[in-house]
Amino acid sequence: MKLSVKDMDISSGDALIGILNEKDAKLMDFHPGDRIKIVRGNRSETVMLNISVGKQSVPKGSIGLFEEVLSSLQLHHKDSVEILPVRKPFSLELIKKKLDRLPLACSEIRQIVSDIVHNRLSSIELTYFVAACYMNELSKKETLCLTREMAMHGDKLKLSAYPVMDKHCIGGVAGNRTTMIIVPILAAAGLTIPKTSSRSITSPAGTADTMEVLADVSLSLRQVKQVVEKTNGCIIWGGALRLAPADDKIIRVERPLSIDAESQLLASVIAKKASVGATHVLIDIPFGSGSKVLSRKKALHLKREFEDITGRLGIKTHVLLSDGSQPIGNGIGPALEARDVLWVLRNDARGPADLRKKSLAMAGMMLEIGGKAKRGLGLKLAEEIVNSGQAYRKFVDIIKAQGERVTKPEQIKPARYSLDIKSPRSGTITHIQNSSISKIARVAGAPADKAAGLFLYHHVGDRIQKGEPIFTVYSINKERLAFVKFAVRKLDGVVIK
Amino acid sequence: MKLSVKDMDISSGDALIGILNEKDAKLMDFHPGDRIKIVRGNRSETVMLNISVGKQSVPKGSIGLFEEVLSSLQLHHKDSVEILPVRKPFSLELIKKKLDRLPLACSEIRQIVSDIVHNRLSSIELTYFVAACYMNELSKKETLCLTREMAMHGDKLKLSAYPVMDKHCIGGVAGNRTTMIIVPILAAAGLTIPKTSSRSITSPAGTADTMEVLADVSLSLRQVKQVVEKTNGCIIWGGALRLAPADDKIIRVERPLSIDAESQLLASVIAKKASVGATHVLIDIPFGSGSKVLSRKKALHLKREFEDITGRLGIKTHVLLSDGSQPIGNGIGPALEARDVLWVLRNDARGPADLRKKSLAMAGMMLEIGGKAKRGLGLKLAEEIVNSGQAYRKFVDIIKAQGERVTKPEQIKPARYSLDIKSPRSGTITHIQNSSISKIARVAGAPADKAAGLFLYHHVGDRIQKGEPIFTVYSINKERLAFVKFAVRKLDGVVIK
Numbered sequence: 003m004k005l006s007v008k009d010m011d012i013s014s015g016d017a018l019i020g021i022l023n024e025k026d027a028k029l030m031d032f033h034p035g036d037r038i039k040i041v042r043g044n045r046s047e048t049v050m051l052n053i054s055v056g057k058q059s060v061p062k063g064s065i066g067l068f069e070e071v072l073s074s075l076q077l078h079h080k081d082s083v084e085i086l087p088v089r090k091p092f093s094l095e096l097i098k099k100k101l102d103r104l105p106l107a108c109s110e111i112r113q114i115v116s117d118i119v120h121n122r123l124s125s126i127e128l129t130y131f132v133a134a135c136y137m138n139e140l141s142k143k144e145t146l147c148l149t150r151e152m153a154m155h156g157d158k159l160k161l162s163a164y165p166v167m168d169k170h171c172i173g174g175v176a177g178n179r180t181t182m183i184i185v186p187i188l189a190a191a192g193l194t195i196p197k198t199s200s201r202s203i204t205s206p207a208g209t210a211d212t213m214e215v216l217a218d219v220s221l222s223l224r225q226v227k228q229v230v231e232k233t234n235g236c237i238i239w240g241g242a243l244r245l246a247p248a249d250d251k252i253i254r255v256e257r258p259l260s261i262d263a264e265s266q267l268l269a270s271v272i273a274k275k276a277s278v279g280a281t282h283v284l285i286d287i288p289f290g291s292g293s294k295v296l297s298r299k300k301a302l303h304l305k306r307e308f309e310d311i312t313g314r315l316g317i318k319t320h321v322l323l324s325d326g327s328q329p330i331g332n333g334i335g336p337a338l339e340a341r342d343v344l345w346v347l348r349n350d351a352r353g354p355a356d357l358r359k360k361s362l363a364m365a366g367m368m369l370e371i372g373g374k375a376k377r378g379l380g381l382k383l384a385e386e387i388v389n390s391g392q393a394y395r396k397f398v399d400i401i402k403a404q405g406e407r408v409t410k411p412e413q414i415k416p417a418r419y420s421l422d423i424k425s426p427r428s429g430t431i432t433h434i435q436n437s438s439i440s441k442i443a444r445v446a447g448a449p450a451d452k453a454a455g456l457f458l459y460h461h462v463g464d465r466i467q468k469g470e471p472i473f474t475v476y477s478i479n480k481e482r483l484a485f486v487k488f489a490v491r492k493l494d495g496v497v498i499k
Numbered sequence: 500m501k502l503s504v505k506d507m508d509i510s511s512g513d514a515l516i517g518i519l520n521e522k523d524a525k526l527m528d529f530h531p532g533d534r535i536k537i538v539r540g541n542r543s544e545t546v547m548l549n550i551s552v553g554k555q556s557v558p559k560g561s562i563g564l565f566e567e568v569l570s571s572l573q574l575h576h577k578d579s580v581e582i583l584p585v586r587k588p589f590s591l592e593l594i595k596k597k598l599d600r601l602p603l604a605c606s607e608i609r610q611i612v613s614d615i616v617h618n619r620l621s622s623i624e625l626t627y628f629v630a631a632c633y634m635n636e637l638s639k640k641e642t643l644c645l646t647r648e649m650a651m652h653g654d655k656l657k658l659s660a661y662p663v664m665d666k667h668c669i670g671g672v673a674g675n676r677t678t679m680i681i682v683p684i685l686a687a688a689g690l691t692i693p694k695t696s697s698r699s700i701t702s703p704a705g706t707a708d709t710m711e712v713l714a715d716v717s718l719s720l721r722q723v724k725q726v727v728e729k730t731n732g733c734i735i736w737g738g739a740l741r742l743a744p745a746d747d748k749i750i751r752v753e754r755p756l757s758i759d760a761e762s763q764l765l766a767s768v769i770a771k772k773a774s775v776g777a778t779h780v781l782i783d784i785p786f787g788s789g790s791k792v793l794s795r796k797k798a799l800h801l802k803r804e805f806e807d808i809t810g811r812l813g814i815k816t817h818v819l820l821s822d823g824s825q826p827i828g829n830g831i832g833p834a835l836e837a838r839d840v841l842w843v844l845r846n847d848a849r850g851p852a853d854l855r856k857k858s859l860a861m862a863g864m865m866l867e868i869g870g871k872a873k874r875g876l877g878l879k880l881a882e883e884i885v886n887s888g889q890a891y892r893k894f895v896d897i898i899k900a901q902g903e904r905v906t907k908p909e910q911i912k913p914a915r916y917s918l919d920i921k922s923p924r925s926g927t928i929t930h931i932q933n934s935s936i937s938k939i940a941r942v943a944g945a946p947a948d949k950a951a952g953l954f955l956y957h958h959v960g961d962r963i964q965k966g967e968p969i970f971t972v973y974s975i976n977k978e979r980l981a982f983v984k985f986a987v988r989k990l991d992g993v994v995i996k
Contacts, residue, residue: 011556012518012563014549015531021509031947034512052511055566059508066509069552098756101633127755129623133630136598258624259595450528479528 003030005065009079013069016254018121020049020085021066027053030087037122040065041084042075048088048121091122093131100134108147115151118248129255132263140265146311148265152246152273157223159245159278161230163194167372168280169364170271172287172304173205174294176439177331177354177458180286181209182237182343183361184368186397187387189235193372196230196278198240203253204260206443206455207336210239215340215414215452218405229403236400245277246270262294268307276315282371283312283319284364288326292435295326320371322364328434328462331357335448335455335476337414344411347394352411356461362388416476417446417453421483423475423490428468429498431460438495439473445489446477454478472496500527502562506576510566513751515618517546517582518563524550527584534619537562538581539572545585545618588619590628597631605644612648615745626752629760637762643808645762649743649770654720656742656775658727660691664869665777666861667768669784669801670702671791673936674828674851674955677783678706679734679840680858681865683894684884686732690869693727693775695737700750701757703940703952704833707736712837712911712949715902726900733897742774743767759791765804773812779868780809780816781861785823789932792823817868819861825931825959828854832945832952832973834911841908844891849908853958859885913973914943914950918980920972920987925965926995928957935992936970942986943974951975969993 003026010021020040022032032038036051049071054060065085067077077083093114100106106114114131117123123131140148167188169181181197188195199209199219210219220242221229229236241250249270256262275283285308288294289301305321312319331342331354345353346361365387366380375383387393398409408414439456447454456475460466477483500523507518517537519529529535533548546568551557562582564574574580590611597603603611611628614620620628637645664685666678678694685692696706696716707716717739718726726733738747746767753759772780782805785791786798802818809816828839828851842850843858862884863877872880884890895906905911936953944951953972957963974980 011553012549012551013531033947034510052509052565054509056508068549094756098758101630101756101758103634124755125623126626126752129626130630130756130758133598133627134634137600137631137634255623258621259591259598259627261595261598261627447528450530 003085004082005085006063007077007079007081007083008060008064008066009072010066010068016070017125018047018049018071018074019052019068020071021052021054021060023054023057023060023062023064025062027051032087037088037124039086039088040071040075041086042077042081045075047071047074050124088122091117093117093123094127097127097131097134100138101130103138105141106144111144111147112151115148115155115248118251119155125255128251132252132255132261132266135265136261136263139263142310145265145268146314148269149272149276149311149315152248152269153276155248156246156277157244159196159223159226161194161196161227161279165193165281165372166279167193167195167282167368168197168275168278169284169286169368170275172267172271172285172294174436175288175326176206176329176334176436176443177339177342177357178288178329179209179212179331179339179343179357180361180364182213183346183357183393184365185235185237186347186393186400187365187384188368188372189233189400190387190392190396191369191374191383193234193369193374194230195235196226197235197237198243198245198274198278199237200240202449203257206334206440206448207339208449209237210241211336211449211452212339212343213237214239215337216408217401218407221404229400233396233399233403235396236404238404240274246273249273264304264307268311272308272311272315272317275317280317283317284368284371285319285321286324286364287321288324290325290327291433292328292437293326298323318371320367322367324360326436329436329439329458330360332458333455334439334443334458335446336452338416338455338457338476340408341411341414347388347397348411349389349391350411415453416455416457417451417478419477419480419483421475421486422471423473424469424471425466425498426468427498429466431462431464431466431496432499433497434458434462435495442475442486442489445482445485446475447479447482451478466498500582501579502582503560504574504576504578504580505557505561505563506569507563507565513567514622515544515546515568515571516549516565517568518549518551518557520551520554520557520559520561522559524548529584534585534621536583536585537568537572538583539574539578542572544568544571547621585619588614590614590620591624594624594628594631597635598627600635602638603641608641608644609648612645612652612745615748616652622752625748629749629752629758629763632762633758633760636760639807642762642765643811646766646769646773646808646812649745649766650773652745653743653774654741656693656720656723658691658693658724658776662690662778662869663776664690664692664779664865665694665772665775666781666783666865667772669764669768669782669791671933672785672823673703673826673831673933673940674836674839674854675785675826676706676709676828676836676840676854677858677861679710680843680854680890681862682732682734683844683890683897684862684881685865685869686730686897687884687889687893688866688871688880690731690866690871691727692732693723694732694734695740695742695771695775696734697737699946700754703831703937703945704836705946706734707738708833708946708949709836709840710734711736712834713905714898715904718901726897730893730896730900732893733901735901737771743770746770761801761804765808769805769808769812769814772814777814780814781865781868782816782818783821783861784818785821787822787824788930789825789934790823795820815868817864819864821857823933826933826936826955827857829955830952831936831940831955832943833949835913835952835954835973837905838908838911844885844894845908846886846888847908912950913952913954914948914975916974916977916980918972918983919968920970921966921968922963922995923965924995925963928959928961928963928993929996930994931955931959932992939972939983939986942979942982943972944976944979948975963995
């Protein structure tokens with residue numbers, strides 16, 4: 003059936019929605035919630051059907067489309083499209099199988115990934131798959147298949163360079179913006195590092211959110227290639243590319259409950275490294291009380307899984323277990339973290355020592371892995387590159403190539419309203435809980451408000467006097483600061499003894 | 500913030516959707532997919548937010564609402580409403596807990612049920628709860644709490660009669676329309692039986708779909724009370740009432756994968772019995788190859804669970820294990836099943852013997868349980884009530900009280916196009932697979948097309964000649980019959996040896 007497109011001028015934020023008039027729907031025996039396929043030339047998209055009850059909103063002979071569909075199919079008002087019924091995807095049986103704790107063959111995982119990518123599963127159906135994988139972890143073989151299929155179903159960055167370096171941190175530590183220091187060091191040393199990063203899910207800032215304070219991060223694959231060929235590196239938002247679209251969709255349904263199944267974590271990280279053609283990868287697993295991975299034992303287990311699966315895909319991988327028991331850096335929130343990074347790269351005394359130390363150690367390891375420094379001499383080279391200002395100059399090059407916003411720390415101002423949180427007693431700080439600090443920065447408005455967040459004056463081990471500020475919270479909104487006051491009373495994330 | 504309602508004239512079929520102009524959304528820091536609360540007087544509803552990108556669809560100062568929201572809040576175009584942000588529901592932590600295989604306290608289950616009923620959980624979040632309960636079955640204590648909470652959060656039918664009879668079949672058998680024969684028998688004998696039934700989920704017809712061929716089934720609680728007070732019985736669609744709204748929402752997310760967690764099955768059935776004030780209940784568990792419950796062992800386990808939980812709620816329950824290995828009755832699909840029922844009640848020779856036998860046996864048991872017949876004499880009384888025409892007359896009374904459509908079998912015509920499925924060989928029928936027969940009837944268009952379905956000429960044990968029809972399929976649509984031909988080739992549900 004041919005229909006004329008009506009631009010509904012509405013965005014669902016995620017779901018692909020199409021609206022038919024009830025008369026057309028009845029004619030074709032379509033019901034609200036059904037999936038239908040919209041075909042325009044050689045492009046097609048599966049959308050969820052809503053029904054227009056009268057004739058005002060969507061008249062007979064038209065199909066109302068939400069922004070997400072219009073943009074995906076590059077459609078405009080009054081364009082003509084064809085609609086077709088969609089059969090129940092075959093994956094449903096396979097997802098049921100996994101819910102029943104039966105193993106999936108690689109061909110079955112391929113089917114599921116293909117149905118996810120082609121939008122054939124509703125969010126409810128996809129959630130069942132994620133829940134099944136969470137409660138009944140995929141085997142190593144299944145995880146390997148999932149990784150391969152995720153990487154296969156997506157675009158690829160093709161660079162002629164060798165080696166292609168990459169890094170990943172599994173997260174859970176507030177601040178910890180090492181990527182933005184490591185990438186310019188490596189790029190300055192002549193190594194290729196096309197770094198894709200994520201936006202925050204549950205944290206107050208992802209690397210992509212933080213880099214966005216300084217430069218554009220939503221680049222096309224062609225633009226990324228240009229930036230990397232010009233500067234050796236980039237720091238962009240992976241979500242703007244289609245590197246592993248299945249993974250992007252899975253992450254979207256994991257978000258509401260902050261689900262993080264191990265097999266999906268592994269597949270997600272590795273598939274994206276494979277898609278950018280990484281040959282040498284450093285993975286940082288922070289562990290310890292208050293971080294994502296609580297114990298050394300669990301961290302070691304993850305390390306082995308990463309090494310095993312990347313090994314089977316031919317990617318050389320080093321895994322670093324690091325201290326994840328407290329925030330790294332002083333600023334928390336996109337703008338405040340970006341300022342820390344710039345201070346470190348400019349050798350400014352205000353650059354947090356812990357952030358500099360960790361970033362340079364990791365950069366040093368990667369210089370050795372990538373063949374730019376002899377064993378044991380990587381850290382020294384990294385220090386030279388930063389101290390000489392080469393790293394900062396390279397970072398400015400990258401920022402300019404991506405679309406410059408800010409290159410100097412003094413251009414960054416925290417949000418207008420602030421609140422000092424003071425120590426209730428004199429003593430030594432024995433613990434700063436990452437999750438509590440993250441929560442406060444989020445309540446203050448990060449990452450949606452880039453300038454919101456907090457600034458830590460102290461780290462674990464510091465002595466503090468009663469009444470001295472532990473940190474200052476910044477927000478663009480006074481009401482949010484009132485919430486923060488309440489949150490701080492309840493969270494009690496800083497222990498002073 | 501006060502906003503003016505815009506009737507969007509769109510139905511999502513399920514989800515409650517509200518649309519804000521992007522300027523208003525930005526002002527209040529709302530994003531697409533956020534939950535917001537809409538308040539009108541003392542009523543409120545939580546809706547999922549979509550954003551209008553331009554000013555055409557939803558101008559600043561307005562909120563566009565889908566039909567589901569307008570009807571729930573009884574709102575009209577240009578009404579004024581207040582909107583408020585909604586905090587993340589507390590249940591999310593509890594659902595995560597269940598995903599992590601930890602037990603839930605009754606107070607925690609109460610919180611989850613309350614959040615489900617008040618629409619505070621998105622379909623993704625609710626799916627996680629259902630998946631968690633499916634993969635990690637609730638304990639008996641948890642199931643009891645879930646049942647109580649489901650019954651508590653909903654409307655109640657209050658009748659002064661005692662006993663209040665009820666029955667339930669856990670399903671899985673094609674045809675098997677015993678309710679529509681049992682209710683008039685009991686009502687004719689003077690027992691009160693306010694029967695609520697479901698529509699089909701995965702079968703070609705639910706009792707509500709079948710009864711709808713003859714009478715209205717979407718009644719309000721007040722109307723149900725009137726019908727039962729007048730005729731002693733009713734057969735209505737439970738979904739039109741709010742007897743256990745949490746269960747209705749759970750069933751909606753179970754549907755896509757035909758998930759059926761035991762604990763949710765128990766809670767769902769029993770909560771609805773408790774809500775209509777049932778004091779004496781007969782539960783039919785058909786088991787055997789091709790039905791929902793495959794083994795006698797599993798059926799016995801379910802029987803004990805039903806007895807135990809209803810016992811703790813003070814409901815006297817008998818559980819019948821019946822033969823579920825083949826369809827019961829000849830017609831499959833709403834109209835064809837309704838015709839079978841009318842034939843049985845009118846003592847027409849075309850009434851299927853198996854349907855009559857099972858229905859009368861169950862009615863007999865219930866007459867004994869309800870104190871209308873001495874032990875061992877229930878079946879005899881049931882036969883007298885049917886043979887004398889009392890049951891049919893009572894059924895006509897009920898149909899009239901609910902809103903008459905059809906009372907005579909000759910008024911029912913199967914769908915226009917038909918296809919005979921013939922035996923490929925001579926021999927004895929040794930198996931008729933319920934799920935295959937159901938699938939064929941659904942492909943033919945049942946239950947959406949009431950007159951679609953199939954008519955079985957034979958049951959297990961019958962001898963059949965090569966080329967003799969096994970069943971005839973009916974559809975309003977020729978293309979569907981072409982699908983049926985294909986489905987029959989693949990399904991092979993009838994075994995002839």
